[in-house]
Amino acid sequence: MTIKPELQYSKDHEWVKKEDDLFVIGISDFAQDALGDLVFVNLPEVGDAVTAGEAFGDVESVKAVSDLLSPVSGTVAEINEELLDAPEMLNNDPYGAWIIKVSDVTATEELLDAAAYEAFCAEA
Amino acid sequence: MSELKRTQLYDAHVKAGATMVDFGGWEMPIQYPEGIVAEHLYTRSACGLFDVSHMGRLIIEGPERVAFLQHVLSSNVESLGLNQAQYCIIPAEDGSAVDDAYLYRFEEDRFLLVVNASNTDKDLAWFEPIVKNFDCTIRNITGETVSIAVQGPKSEEILKKLAGVDEVTKPARNNLSTLMMEGRKVLVSRTGYTAEPIGYELFLKNEDAYWMWNRLIELGGKPAGLGARDTLRMEGMLPLYGDEMGVDEEGKPMPIFALALARFAVSFDEAKGNFIGREALLKQSEAAASFRAKNYTPEAMETLRKRVRPIALLDRGVMRHGMGVYRNGEQIGWVTSGTMIPYFKTEGEGENVKLLDETGKRAIGICYIASDVPVNGEVEVDVRGKRLKAVIPSKHITNNVPPYVVPVIYKAK
Incomplete structure (x- = not known):
């Protein structure tokens, strides 16, 4: 399992990277591995409000659907439309395949650094 | 546990x-x-x-093994020669399925019956009071x-x-x-x-x-x-007990002839004689024959209200077991099995079919819906609160020419 040292992580296994005023959000390698082959992604629309701890979309594997829980509250500034046709990018390159970018962030969930996240996954 | x-x-x-x-x-x-x-x-x-x-895996042996199997299975066991197998259903008296099974005759004097793992104990309990009336035994060799x-x-x-x-x-x-x-x-x-x-x-x-x-x-x-x-x-429309067989989302027994393959699994041959569920199944089979002639009479609709059909999603999304299927706003049944299924793109036809390297995927499944929905009829599926467009195609694949399965991709008219 890969954990990128430069990223922060939520306890729901999303990663967060700050790019200027935007929060870039994806799912961790641990999450993609646990979910299995992803075959469909439901994304919010640009301009939608997202709330920390609440679903902003979902991903479907062959076997099941799982909510994507937002680590931050704010407004969706960009979505990764490539994922709509190629959800397997989340399996193949979880840290390259960002899902949404959020602006006007007003709150965040508790975020872990790489070392704390690694310890958290080890307990899971 | x-x-x-x-x-x-x-x-x-x-x-x-x-x-x-x-x-x-x-x-x-x-x-x-x-x-x-x-x-x-x-x-x-x-x-x-x-x-x-x-x-x-159950071995059935003894002098009255054929008579017993003819009584508890839907198929004509008499027609099964040495080194042949047949698909069959274990019917209940009301014409619903206790389980489905495969019967194999590797030896002259005994049969191997393979049943669903989750139903093995239930099937044995179902057979127990019946087999007592026949001079034969059931041995579980699983x-x-x-x-x-x-x-x-x-x-x-x-x-x-x-x-x-x-x-x-x-x-x-x-x-x-x-x-x-x-x-x-x-x-x-x-x-x-x-x-x-x-x-x-x-x-x-x-x-x-x-x-x-x-x-x-x-x-x-x-x-x-x-x-x-x-x-x-699922791609091959092969039923799974618990999804396409057994009871529906409301707990009502699903008639065996709701399945298209019942035609090939149920025999009313004279040699078979009477068997558990025969009367109910005969009525169902008449209703199914009437549907095949596109004759949706009230009697046939009463006997077989719903049938098991393929379903393909036209909008983006994924169908899952239990989701409601709607026609003109009215619920007509449920998705029984569904997911996103990959396939190889193909070129050529018949024996000359070649699989290409390129693959695709499609949101398809199986549903249990009102019997009068025609082939290529459009319906909607409630996918977590959203009504998505779907179609009832005739099949998802063809597999009658070896060696390859060929996907049948529905193209909207």
Whole structure:
């Protein structure tokens, strides 16, 4: 399992990277591995409000659907439309395949650094 | 919780990195590290290996074995010759299914009946009071034997090599043979649950399990788990007890003739005589025949309100078991099985079909809906609060020309 040292992580296994005023959000390698082959992604629309701890979309594997829980509250500034046709990018390159970018962030969930996240996954 | 049972091959699955799950009281591989999509595609293009040792294997023997089986199964057991197998259903008196099963005749004087793992105990309890009236016995050999399904276009050449023969079984589906493979006796059946035109199920002794599994892998087979088994059977419209058979979302019994394949699994032959469920099934079969003639009479609709049909999603999304199906705003049934299923794009037709390297995926499944929805009729599916457009095609694949399954992709008019 890969954990990128430069990223922060939520306890729901999303990663967060700050790019200027935007929060870039994806799912961790641990999450993609646990979910299995992803075959469909439901994304919010640009301009939608997202709330920390609440679903902003979902991903479907062959076997099941799982909510994507937002680590931050704010407004969706960009979505990764490539994922709509190629959800397997989340399996193949979880840290390259960002899902949404959020602006006007007003709150965040508790975020872990790489070392704390690694310890958290080890307990899971 | 009672302890989960393990097949002889449990250690092989764990060592291969499989994700193990509880399936019908057995700890089984749902997938291996390459994942369900890769396992599905490998079975369609080469050869998938499935440990199906969890399925219930029952030996029926004794002088009145045929009379007993004729009474409890839907098929005409009298017509089953030596080295042949037949699909059958275990009907209840009301014409619903207790289970579905496969009956094999590897020997003159005994039958092998293979039933669903999760139903084995229920089936044995169902048979118990009945078999007492016949001079025959049922012996559960599930724990003493191993069963491996070898499915896909390369399966035949792998088994030819192992057995050193020119012909594994007679060419058509449902033929059986008993072969020696590298000094071990293996029962071979040209059957399977993947809809592959070429595929086999093997039955062997426990002590031969590892030898067989490893040899099959060495010769080009790849392990595939229950996840791929489910997507493969769904694409081929093969019913799964609990989804397309048994009771519906409201707990109502589903009539056996709701399934298109009931026609081939239920016999009203004179030689068969009376059997459990016959009266109800005869009525159902008349209703099904009337639907085939596109004659949706009130009597037929009353007998068979709903039928099991393929369904393909036209909007973006994924259907799952239990989602409501609607026509003009009115609910007409449910999705019984659904997911996103991968396929190979193909070129050519008939015997000249070639699989291309390029793959696609499609949100398809099986539904149980009002009997009068025509082929290519449009419906809607409630996918977590959103009504998505879907269609009822005639089928998802064709598999009548070996060696390849060819996907039938619905094209909106």
